[in-house]
Amino acid sequence: MTVFAPRETDPRETRAPLTPVTVQRLVELGLEVQVEAGIGAKCDHPDSEYEAAGSKVTTSRDAALAEADFVFRVGKPAIEEISKLKSGSLHASFLDPFNDPEILQAMAAAGVTAVSLEMIPRSTLAQKMDALSSQANIAGYTAVTYAADRLNKILPMMMTPAGTVSPAKFFIIGIGVAGLQAIATAKRLGARVTAFDVRPEALEQAESLGAKALRIDLGGDTGGTDQGYAKELTPEQLEKQRQAQGKVCIDSDVVITTAKVFGRKSPILVKQDVVDRMKPGSLIIDLAAEAGGNVEGTVLDEEVVAKGGACIVGLSNFEGRAPTHSSQVFSANLGNFLEHFWDKEENCLKFDLEDEILKGCVLTHSGEIVHERFKDA
Numbered sequence: 001m002t003v004f005a006p007r008e009t010d011p012r013e014t015r016a017p018l019t020p021v022t023v024q025r026l027v028e029l030g031l032e033v034q035v036e037a038g039i040g041a042k043c044d045h046p047d048s049e050y051e052a053a054g055s056k057v058t059t060s061r062d063a064a065l066a067e068a069d070f071v072f073r074v075g076k077p078a079i080e081e082i083s084k085l086k087s088g089s090l091h092a093s094f095l096d097p098f099n100d101p102e103i104l105q106a107m108a109a110a111g112v113t114a115v116s117l118e119m120i121p122r123s124t125l126a127q128k129m130d131a132l133s134s135q136a137n138i139a140g141y142t143a144v145t146y147a148a149d150r151l152n153k154i155l156p157m158m159m160t161p162a163g164t165v166s167p168a169k170f171f172i173i174g175i176g177v178a179g180l181q182a183i184a185t186a187k188r189l190g191a192r193v194t195a196f197d198v199r200p201e202a203l204e205q206a207e208s209l210g211a212k213a214l215r216i217d218l219g220g221d222t223g224g225t226d227q228g229y230a231k232e233l234t235p236e237q238l239e240k241q242r243q244a245q246g247k248v249c250i251d252s253d254v255v256i257t258t259a260k261v262f263g264r265k266s267p268i269l270v271k272q273d274v275v276d277r278m279k280p281g282s283l284i285i286d287l288a289a290e291a292g293g294n295v296e297g298t299v300l301d302e303e304v305v306a307k308g309g310a311c312i313v314g315l316s317n318f319e320g321r322a323p324t325h326s327s328q329v330f331s332a333n334l335g336n337f338l339e340h341f342w343d344k345e346e347n348c349l350k351f352d353l354e355d356e357i358l359k360g361c362v363l364t365h366s367g368e369i370v371h372e373r374f375k376d377a
């Protein structure tokens, strides 16, 4: 059985789907591994490291796609590459299935088993394969280090003979994986942190990291789904939230928004009137930008300076700002996935679509869209 990991084609992508450490693990499982030349160029892994780990390095991308039993990559493939995959092969990557139904049709038509990494269940058993979490963790960290670098202020309080410098004020909206890491990082750097989430248990987690939890009575049920995701708020609840948060945003040096509602466009939580009243030099980092954005005025992959001098940062792929480590954990997630389902005696994948994890993340199989959520799309 062969694994192929192509080089990412999006010029903004810095990560590699496989690192040499994972290559070695796959080789030890008895798999033949090929990677495309230059795969690790942006994350500090030259081709020679892949060769040393037991991989072939190829420049014939199309031939490798056509031969491979497993294709691993970070981002979704170009639609025209899907027909080049071998029928019966398994392709695993982020697939953005809620926004890109065409990909699923193409994967089914090509007879490919498509695994969507965003659909891996948030269960204890699947934690080791959870690429959404491994990447969000790093994005939360790099959002704070980016802010620390861009801010015209320092983060910690400093008492000097020339006077006292106040700590920078951070406001984190959305306390999931990225939000928690943002809180922890900003606290370590000495900032004063306030945080809000609609899920009450998330507020307690923020407090345990030393943040001040903003408590807003939104009325109604604001708990999570059985997967731990937030439920969508009503328009009235969203308005209440925006009203209660506005003053904290205006008072903050950095607002980091991470609030997502799984499978839906992100809610607008910070409106333009609030952005315009934020201090000159303050920053709003919209980590939900790729999912539609939490801030009115966010432009994906751009920075926009508002009337009052605050800057809305809509850059994507914050995890890609630390590509060595984001590739390390992403690649480990894929290695863990394959290893979990690998039958060492038969030297093949144990593939049972009734398995809880596979039922969650396999979207196409044997020429059909098999996932409940996308069957009728």
Ligand code: NAD
Binding pocket: 121, 122, 123, 124, 126, 127, 130, 132, 133, 136, 173, 174, 175, 176, 177, 178, 179, 196, 197, 198, 199, 202, 224, 227, 228, 229, 230, 233, 241, 258, 259, 260, 261, 262, 267, 269
């Ligand atoms: P996410 O990226 O979907 O959303 C980020 C955060 O935004 C969430 O905490 C969500 O509650 C919050 N949010 C949504 N609407 C909001 C609003 N209007 N205002 C403020 N906040 C809002 O979340 P995630 O980081 O992927 O985590 C989702 C859940 O999954 C969490 O409960 C997390 O603890 C859980 N989780 C479990 C596991 C596991 O058990 N293996 C692994 C990872 C995450």
